[in-house]
Amino acid sequence: MAAKYLKQVYLSDADKPDRKMNGFAFKNDKGGYEISIPNPHTGKSFKTSTTPKWFTSIPGKDESVVCVFEGFWDFLTWMEMEKVITPPNTAYVLNSVSFAGQFAQEVLARVSHPKTLKLYMDNDNAGRMAAVQIAEALDGSGITIGTMEQRYSDYRDLSDLWMSRS
Structure with a gap:
């Protein structure tokens, strides 16, 4: 079910290009994405977005x-x-x-x-x-x-x- 609404994304850290992060992207109505990168060690996620941000x-x-x-x-x-x-x-x-x-x-x-x-x-x-x-x-x-x-x-x-x- 999640595959219908999420895309898998891979991001790299600008300061550490060898550091790759695997996360999920959820598209908004203006074409931007909400991105969540889960951290399995802490149980929390790093959240960011691309522009434009919208619902x-x-x-x-x-x-x-x-x-x-x-x-x-x-x-x-x-x-x-x-x-x-x-x-x-x-x-x-x-x-x-x-x-x-x-x-x-x-x-x-x-x-x-x-x-x-x-x-x-x-x-x-x-x-x-x-x-x-x-x-x-x-x-x-x-x-x-x-x-x-x-x-x-x-x-x-x-x-x-x-x-x-x-």
């Missing part, structure tokens, strides 16, 4: 419900949890909480607005602020907004919950 939309079968994720690992986790290859609902990956406002404007600009947004933000201040910004921008639009973090309230994000179960 990613993934069409789903049901456009009346839109699922919004802060990062692509959470989107892929959700897909794995739902046991699907194509999202049942349209999905957006913000790729940065700084795109919350632009995402909300995109939703309002659509010919047919979704009826429901499900927000899968991180359980941190930035995630909460992004959820508030989206909710405020869509206030009065008739769109029902639900925050889904109660599903993973004891974890940093949805993928952290999933990894804890592995």
Whole structure:
């Protein structure tokens, strides 16, 4: 399933050209990539991106419900949890909480607005602020907004919950 959404990338360190890094790239709607290079020794990832930086939309079968994720690992986790290859609902990956406002404007600009947004933000201040910004921008639009973090309230994000179960 991940192969449908990710590309494998190899990067070299400009200061140490012999040092090669293997990672994953997730394309955004403007042609840039979000890049994640996992470190198996620490369990963390180095994250970077190419320009232009933007959010990613993934069409789903049901456009009346839109699922919004802060990062692509959470989107892929959700897909794995739902046991699907194509999202049942349209999905957006913000790729940065700084795109919350632009995402909300995109939703309002659509010919047919979704009826429901499900927000899968991180359980941190930035995630909460992004959820508030989206909710405020869509206030009065008739769109029902639900925050889904109660599903993973004891974890940093949805993928952290999933990894804890592995």
